[in-house]
Amino acid sequence: MKVTELRELAGEELQAKLAECKQELFNLRFQNAINQLDNPKKITEVKKTIARIKTIIHERELEDSAI
Secondary structure, eight states: OOHHHHHTSOHHHHHHHHHHHHHHHHHHHHHHHTTOOSOTHHHHHHHHHHHHHHHHHHHHHHHHHHO
16 A cells, blocks of 8 residues: 555544454465465565554554644
């Protein structure tokens, strides 16, 4: 997902998306371990998406605490 799409999501939706991405990362790592993963670059993409989501969540927490 793009950052602009992630920023449009509400807090609860971001948490749900984060859990979904973590589950996807787990599945990809499992597939990689048993040599069934077709595209290993997908792991990197999912890790970056998780980092983006965590960054947005943290930014929103900082905004809330500043007010």
